[in-house]
Amino acid sequence: MLEQLLIETERLLLRPWRETDAAALFRYAADPDIGPAAGWPPHTSVENSLEIIRTVFAAPETYAVVPKGSGEPVGCCGIMFSESLHTADMKRGEAEIGYWIGKPYWGRGFIPEAVGALLSRCFDDLALDAVWCGYYEGNAKSKRVVEKCRFEYHHTNRDIATPLGDRRTEHFYVMTRANYTVLNVARER
Template identity: 70%
Template structure:
């Protein structure tokens, strides 16, 4: 089944509201009495309430190839999974897995270390399979009746260290500031990508504390020497990024010190991050962007299998000047095909 996840809009409210009640009365009714199911379904009659949820929460919908909403999920800013429902005709088709992967990826991108939820009897096996642990069985009020559900919790993986043939990709540390300044202060590195050269070791240390503190930002460390010589990262739609992305997509950014240009180290690191994006984070597509004239960056994308998508002229860079930016993209299916070919 072709599933796409995106942020919900107010135009989706009626379809969300209908799916909520329909799922309860056709799926959850297998585990709840008709009276309980009807009481629970009646909670969805408040249209204003759905509009507020769509506006205030991280609210995503899953759509099929025809654009029909086949599921939705909503998460609060502190990692509480408030809703997740899948259309009665799409049970067991991977919709729930796609929704949960997207909201968990969103949580990681916000630095959230655990997800909690109150899970129905019907959904209990699915959440257990996805690594959630029952804290307690409880009775929770629907509208008038109290229904059985389960308080569940999952610790998210936050400290990731990746490895390639020549590199270790790990979180930046403050004691990396000297090495970072050594390479990020060169005038040929930052400006072509839209950021200013670092001006001091303390400037580099502040970047590590702030910009490089993002959950999926990694120091590119040479195995041979243990020295960080560049940086790579996965950026999500609700954080620092350049591409116009949907939920379940991300953008990869990268740079490496001038002495290591032309050695294939960044393509090696980007290939590793593509595996992270598609195999671990279950993303549907990954973007890369480069400014006009940055041939080295474009070549990295081509080596890693990205395909040209579109160009955006007259775009302001972080340095404040107007530039033309080109975007390349890779879908999960394209990545799988590329991995299959390389494995032969």
């Protein structure tokens, strides 16, 4: 099992979820504009959020997104591996990054910052070959994150069943180790 760690960026701490985060999680995840865009139902109570922390968010490499100085999680990001529940058609040595953030924090660049840190974790620490990222048609904010983080379009799957029981079109993007290396070399110049 992978060691869950604290990842620090310029403005964020990415840390494991704690049971004491349930009220904060509920505050953001109950919003009907958050979960359904990503294919999951809004949380219905603090107890529902606590159960999500104990089950879904207990998965390795699942992080609370915490703005520095706040102490409170305002979103979630994580790395999902080929043997876990995911939507990309991954091979061994590949993973998918997923994310969401509470509406009061939209447009602040927190999720691209978190995804950048997870890409570093994937390629520098976990030695993965490729990282996938997908979003459902119509989720313009998620599309913007994928583009801002420099993933490359790979393919589109239509008529995909979601945990909400509906069917959607999902667009998949990928970043290979080679592309990540080139982007990092360009950033260092």
